[in-house]
Amino acid sequence: MATEYNEHTPVMLKEVLSFVPKNKKLTYVDMTLGRGGHASEILKVLRKGSSFYGIDRDEDALTYCKGFLLSYANKVDLHYLHAEFKDATDLLKESIPGADFILMDIGVSSPQFDDPERGFSYRYDAPLDMRMNQEDHLTAKIIINTYSEKELIRVFRDLGECECYYPVVKKILAVREERSINTTYELVDIIKSSLPAKFLHKDGHPAKQFFLGLRYEVNGEMEQLKIGLKKAIDFLNPNGRLVIISFNSEEDKVVKDTFKEVTNNNHVDKYAKNGSSTGYIALTKKPLVPTEEEVLKNNRSKPSILRALERI
Ligand SMILES: C[S@@+](CC[C@H](N)C(=O)[O-])C[C@H]1O[C@@H](n2cnc3c(N)ncnc32)[C@H](O)[C@@H]1O
Incomplete structure (x- = not known):
């Protein structure tokens, strides 16, 4: 690439x-x-x-x-x-x-951001990856599919500074019971469908801070x-x-x-x-x-x- x-x-x-x-x-x-x-x-x-x-x-x-x-x-x-x-x-x-x-x-x-394959952007449909170093083990997909409720809250609230994180965490845990979450668009859909309307219509993309928290966690x-x-x-x-x-x-x-x-x-x-x-x-x-x-x-x-x- x-x-x-x-x-x-x-x-x-x-x-x-x-x-x-x-x-x-x-x-x-x-x-x-x-x-x-x-x-x-x-x-x-x-x-x-x-x-x-x-x-x-x-x-x-x-x-x-x-x-x-x-x-x-x-x-x-x-x-x-x-x-x-x-x-x-x-x-x-x-x-x-x-x-x-x-x-x-x-x-x-x-x-990095504009290469859809790397999964950094909520604007492209791509595998949930976000690794800067492609040799690293931890990906956004591992975090979304395996982290506990408490760990997901830490990623979104503490690292991403998301104002309304709990409904999103709850929805991720519920979807995970049925299937694995593999792509950026699947995550964007989960975020959009769980946030209350007032958070959806704020400035900036509703997934922005969630993606930032994930990126910070993936890359430490x-x-x-x-x-x-x-x-x-x-x-x-x-x-x-x-x-x-x-x-x-x-x-x-x-x-x-x-x-x-x-x-x-x-x-x-x-x-x-x-x-x-x-x-x-x-x-x-x-x-x-x-x-x-x-x-x-x-x-x-x-x-x-x-x-x-x-x-x-
Ligand atoms: C904003 S870009 C730098 C752009 C560069 N100044 C230019 O003008 O082309 C940041 C770069 O730093 C690398 N990077 C970020 N965090 C790093 C880290 N902890 N260790 C080493 N490289 C890192 C990223 O992989 C990325 O290529």
Whole structure:
């Protein structure tokens, strides 16, 4: 599928580029390679002799980018790693001591979302899958057909922040008594037929938050973010910078709290000098959001929230 669904417009590209350290060779780690939209533009501005490590948990992204980014090989050392946030820096440590620039543009890419086969979208009829890494075991189908009532409530209420989850959970349990639930459209029908009318006519698709909760659970996204972000921050070289783009307030809260923790005066950092205990400053006092112009051109950029940090 690597060549069929290729379009991904990088979000807040100008803003991301503004944080790339200038005038020196860099070790640049892209933790969310996707279709290389950000990576190709950042590689353009890197000095000759810089190094690049492109990481993704989705093998399709790596296959695509190995071809797409090949033209930069005469200027930058290109490396690729099939890994997830939680393990990425542990694996990188086998090759490099740290990074000068790290980008995390979290969530799913447009090619993942728009490929009906992957089952991420309530807009296409597809098997209930939603795995970013197709080698993982847990799928949305396993969750829907085997999780207990209590676990389904956790997925929809706590991860998806669904306002009205209980009738949907009850209906899933009832349908499961008769048959297995296999496809995105079957799940959409269950959601639509169990929600009270006032929830059906709210803004946005009625299945949106249910699908988000399922996606988070399948891919362990919140845990990946919490652990992976801390490890990435710790992996920065002195004067190294990290830019992270999240896509909703729940994700941004994790980012905000983590930044607060490491920029706090009580944070004990391995490189901290002059008796101070913190080793980081936030480069964005308030998070950046896309301009109206960008949202008009690319509606998918609308919810993005960018924060950046530097190791001092
Ligand atoms: C929004 S896309 C990145 C798009 C990319 N910046 C571009 O411009 O083409 C996010 C990518 O990160 C990957 N990803 C998400 N969570 C991940 C994780 N925990 N570990 C590794 N990769 C992850 C997804 O598979 C997806 O390809």
